[in-house]
Amino acid sequence: MIKFEKLDYPTKGTKIEVKDGKLAIPNDPIIPFIEGDGIGPDIWRAAKMVLDAAVQKAYGGEKHFEWYEIFAGDKGAAKYDGRYMPQDTFDAIEHFIVAIKGPLTTPVGGGFRSLNVTLRQTLDLYACVRPVRYFEGVPSPVKHPEKLNVIIFRENTEDVYAGIEFRQGTEVCEALIKHLNENVMPAVPETANKHIREDSGIGIKPISITASNNIQRKALNWAIAHQLPSVTFMHKGNIMKYTEGAFKDWGYEFVVREFRDYVITEDELWDQAKAEDGVTPIHKEGAFAHLRGGKPAGDPNGRIIVKDRIADSIFQQVLLRPDEYSVIITPNLNGDYISDACAAQVGGLGMAPGANMGDFVGLFEATHGTAPKYTGQDKVNPGSLILSGQMMLEYLGWGEAAALITKGIQETISQKRVTYDLHRQMEGAVKLKCSEYAAAIVENM
Numbered sequence: 001m002i003k004f005e006k007l008d009y010p011t012k013g014t015k016i017e018v019k020d021g022k023l024a025i026p027n028d029p030i031i032p033f034i035e036g037d038g039i040g041p042d043i044w045r046a047a048k049m050v051l052d053a054a055v056q057k058a059y060g061g062e063k064h065f066e067w068y069e070i071f072a073g074d075k076g077a078a079k080y081d082g083r084y085m086p087q088d089t090f091d092a093i094e095h096f097i098v099a100i101k102g103p104l105t106t107p108v109g110g111g112f113r114s115l116n117v118t119l120r121q122t123l124d125l126y127a128c129v130r131p132v133r134y135f136e137g138v139p140s141p142v143k144h145p146e147k148l149n150v151i152i153f154r155e156n157t158e159d160v161y162a163g164i165e166f167r168q169g170t171e172v173c174e175a176l177i178k179h180l181n182e183n184v185m186p187a188v189p190e191t192a193n194k195h196i197r198e199d200s201g202i203g204i205k206p207i208s209i210t211a212s213n214n215i216q217r218k219a220l221n222w223a224i225a226h227q228l229p230s231v232t233f234m235h236k237g238n239i240m241k242y243t244e245g246a247f248k249d250w251g252y253e254f255v256v257r258e259f260r261d262y263v264i265t266e267d268e269l270w271d272q273a274k275a276e277d278g279v280t281p282i283h284k285e286g287a288f289a290h291l292r293g294g295k296p297a298g299d300p301n302g303r304i305i306v307k308d309r310i311a312d313s314i315f316q317q318v319l320l321r322p323d324e325y326s327v328i329i330t331p332n333l334n335g336d337y338i339s340d341a342c343a344a345q346v347g348g349l350g351m352a353p354g355a356n357m358g359d360f361v362g363l364f365e366a367t368h369g370t371a372p373k374y375t376g377q378d379k380v381n382p383g384s385l386i387l388s389g390q391m392m393l394e395y396l397g398w399g400e401a402a403a404l405i406t407k408g409i410q411e412t413i414s415q416k417r418v419t420y421d422l423h424r425q426m427e428g429a430v431k432l433k434c435s436e437y438a439a440a441i442v443e444n445m
């Protein structure tokens, strides 16, 4: 049995296991949780209430969670002599496989890397998965928020987030610039005439075949399991050819190689249509409506359409033609931007769930921060953490409980009983505290 430095091994519940390449889920899984800083305790209490109630209602006592507290952030530092992210926390998540967390403060100032980034990289949680969907009645800045229903698969471990940066003026940075200017760039035709200014800081953007294929595999498996009509590589390959452009090229090669029976590329579809009747898809009725801004009809043979879009254009696309996108696969930085933009379109970060996933480990988390000014006020919207918990239920295969949560949230919003953030944008709404909102969701399940 694993030995922790300061955690006692749980005395109740059963550990989730990986058996024959699949998760084996007991009826009483031990689920580690990190409460989080700032508003974390408020939203965690609310989320726990909703998750426990959904499982109880769906399975009548046959299944239940054994919650197991682990520590990070301020609580981590208090228990582990100033260590915000103790080794016990990494070990417990890896050992118990599925965990959930509230937001963590990133201490400002020298020496600290984001605790979230550290968690993702140390546990190789290479996929940041962010579904974005609309709940009827939530105030939104667009006319048809219901048309957006996407899931974003963001690569989580490399790109400019790899944390390989050199500060301007340091010896190492100056030496690196000199080496690049004098030895590396002149030797490569594309960079032979370029020059890096001596007073620059330098960041490195590594994008590997391994990490690209990992996120692409995860997304394709999801699209197949959920019978989604398309996947889209989002990239800035027209400018960054050997990183983002390569991400897209490797993606096409990979999905055609590993998922041939399930996919057709947009180009293949186009060629096929032209060969069949000389009519390009853009002029064709019916099956190709998705290419013309209609409802995503998918491939006439039911295959997943694989396409790519340049990063800047996709920000327009999700606003102008949201229903043409269902799975977006993207390198790290693009994914950060597009996830928040999409979340805003359906009503903001208070409602946006997320998960960080490896091959099996799933760490489900609120996507917003610690909103420190609301600490301890029982005020904020617990929706993001509740919906992350709902994703967790789906991951465990407890779909009945997950569906109850969707119902509970939808009913509660339809009744205009909401927390302050939605209340200030909705006419005639009743303002509830964080805990009251959770109780209303339970009541409406």
Ligand code: NAP
Residues within 6 Å of the ligand: 039, 043, 102, 103, 104, 105, 106, 107, 116, 349, 350, 365, 366, 367, 368, 369, 370, 371, 372, 380, 381, 382, 383, 384, 421
């Ligand atoms: P933030 O905590 O997300 O809060 C920014 C604003 O978003 C809040 O003032 C509030 O808006 C709104 N908001 C956030 N969560 C909400 C909720 N549950 N319900 C309703 N409204 C909510 O961002 P921040 O102030 O930039 O960051 C604070 C700390 O959180 C930083 O230390 C940062 O590093 C950390 N952080 C952690 C994570 C994470 O753990 N995953 C993510 C992001 C940031 P109004 O003021 O308009 O009411």
